[in-house]
Amino acid sequence: MHVHKAVIIGAGPSGLSAAIYLAKANAEPFVIKGLESSKYLLTTMEVDAYPGFPQGVNGPALLDDMSKQAEQLGAHIQTGTVESVDLSKRPYVIRLVGHNSAHGPVEMEPIFTESIIIASGASFKTLNIPGEKENFGRGVSTCATCTGYFATDKKVVVVGGGDSALEEALYLTRYASEITIVHRRNELRASKGMQERARRSPKIKWVMDVTPLEILDNGSHVSGLKVRNNASGLEEVIPTERVFVAIGSKPNTAFLGGQFPVGKRGHLLVKPGTTETDIAGVFACGDVQDDRYGQIASAVGSGCMAAGDAERYLDSIEG
Known part of the structure; x- marks a missing residue:
């Protein structure tokens, strides 16, 4: 042995x-x-x-x-x-x-x-939606501090509602031109202090109570995130060049x-x-x-x- x-x-x-x-x-x-x-x-x-x-x-x-x-x-x-x-x-x-x-x-x-x-x-937990796996490394990421620089002057989406998602969004404010936080509930899970910090940033927007359906691309990189409004059932596309998945x-x-x-x-x-x-x-x-x-x-x-x-x-x- x-x-x-x-x-x-x-x-x-x-x-x-x-x-x-x-x-x-x-x-x-x-x-x-x-x-x-x-x-x-x-x-x-x-x-x-x-x-x-x-x-x-x-x-x-x-x-x-x-x-x-x-x-x-x-x-x-x-x-x-x-x-x-x-x-x-x-x-x-x-x-x-x-x-x-x-x-x-x-x-x-x-x-x-x-x-x-x-x-x-x-x-990392993933969304398991069309376009996510195919675009990892082409605009989809699970780590803003690892790849945030490449979001410079771009519109980006952060999916999640906990402390980690808001930390990602706040980190990205030093690079991205606009950050949209997408969350499937009406209320965030993040701590009160973290929410207050995020809401003070003029770069951060909020799209709440929606379900991500698909990550869209133009053949070379991410171009949008399709979501469904949980209340109305209506679908829309949020234009974005990068999607950061921060759901744990x-x-x-x-x-x-x-x-x-x-x-x-x-x-x-x-x-x-x-x-x-x-x-x-x-x-x-x-x-x-x-x-x-x-x-x-x-x-x-x-x-x-x-x-x-x-x-x-x-x-x-x-x-």
């Missing part, structure tokens, strides 16, 4: 950053890459807030470069879906399912490891089977100032534990922290 020193579940910015630093420490990290290693980066053609790229950077290219760097330093990356993790004793056991295009899901050999870094990220996210933790305490929004809890969970040798980084920042740069930073925490743990059990 081969026992790995460290297994990283997730191959997004946090997981790959952890892999890079653990590989540099000769820990030979084993990275499990899901079918969508980072849905956000894989669908974002323009990332304008990542340090070192004054002209912006292509999301898939950035993720690909991170992956290549990790492998060049000694990380091994395996594609598969984690079905379960047994944390009852060490070495920990991870059960995987592979994907064969001809035969569908294929059960793989279990993986044994002394430590685990959980970097499985979070999934859900941490990807189902495979953990409730073995960890979580916060009110489902994020894994870690010890303050660290990436340590309440199970020795198990760490969490990136959006799966971050309920505050949600940026690529913060994910990279927490991946570096997780690698350092895991390295210290491995030293302690080997010594």
Whole structure:
């Protein structure tokens, strides 16, 4: 039975950053890459807030470069879906399912490891309407602080009614010429203070009690959002060049089977100032534990922290 020193579940910015630093420490990290290693980066053609790229950077290219760097330093990356993790004793056991295009899901050999870094990220909730998936990266986004610069002097729409939606809208006021907040209810869910801030902005307009039906495009980028008035049933098109979907996210933790305490929004809890969970040798980084920042740069930073925490743990059990 081969026992790995460290297994990283997730191959997004946090997981790959952890892999890079653990590989540099000769820990030979084993990275499990899901079918969508980072849905956000894989669908974002323009990332304008990542340090070192004054002209912006292509999301898939950035993720690909991170992956290549990790492998060049000694990380091994395996594609598969984690079905379960047994944390009852060490070495920990991870059960995987592979994907064969001809035969569908294929059960793989279990993986044994002394430590685990959980970097499985979070999934943004989507509208599930026509034109949304097709226009991700062409005007549809789930992160204003990542792509807001490309909304400069444009009319944009923010869909949502919570604090995150209003935060997105307020951030966009520094770039966009006009922001329309679209919400399916008559009342917002956002805090009173956040609502007051948003209503003070002359750039922000409000379209309430409507249901988004379709995101329209002109063949190259977004051109409008079709909505239906919930009271009258009438449909209209709101002209816009970008649509920011801000209706929340859900941490990807189902495979953990409730073995960890979580916060009110489902994020894994870690010890303050660290990436340590309440199970020795198990760490969490990136959006799966971050309920505050949600940026690529913060994910990279927490991946570096997780690698350092895991390295210290491995030293302690080997010594």
